[in-house]
Amino acid sequence: MSVPLKYGGKVKFKIGIVLVAATLSALATGWGSAAAQPASADHSADHTVAASDVNALACVGPGSPDGGAAACFDPHGEHLINCDLAADGHHPVAHYYRSTSPNTRRTISDSPTAGNCVDHNLADIPESGWIDVQSCNYEGDTALSCSGYVRVSANG
Secondary structure (H helix, E strand, C coil): CCCCEEECCEEEEEECHHHHHHHHHHHHCCCCCCCCCCCCCCCCCCEEEEHHHCECEEEEECECCCCCEEEEEECCCCEEEEEECCCCCCEEEEEEEECCEEEEEEEECCCCCCCEEEEEECCCCCCCCEEEEEEEEEECCEEEEECCCEEEECCC
């Protein structure tokens, strides 16, 4: 499995050919109140990919301090990738705010298996927009390790 490179508190990934194909197909086919909400009722644009395939497109985001989870945002198509990086029995959760609804915390809590990521198409974030994203490693409903929020520009 490729290891994400850390840059100033951010994790920089490169997404592989498998994700490129998934991203292109997702483009043909997405993320109220301050309470956490599911990513989307329509998960048709979500794709599971191996973390080892994180090699061709650049995306940036935080990793949990314990190294078990990472969230990575690719502004080309507005994709947020939620990754489980460790076979520790825990699962990754990404919390984020987006410029189009800055007071609404949203949550992606799907549970890819260890060494895998799920690609979520956030869609409709303007080029001048951004997301503030946090990555956490959870045991059930309990956060074990969470990064701080990192702002990533949608202007790719």
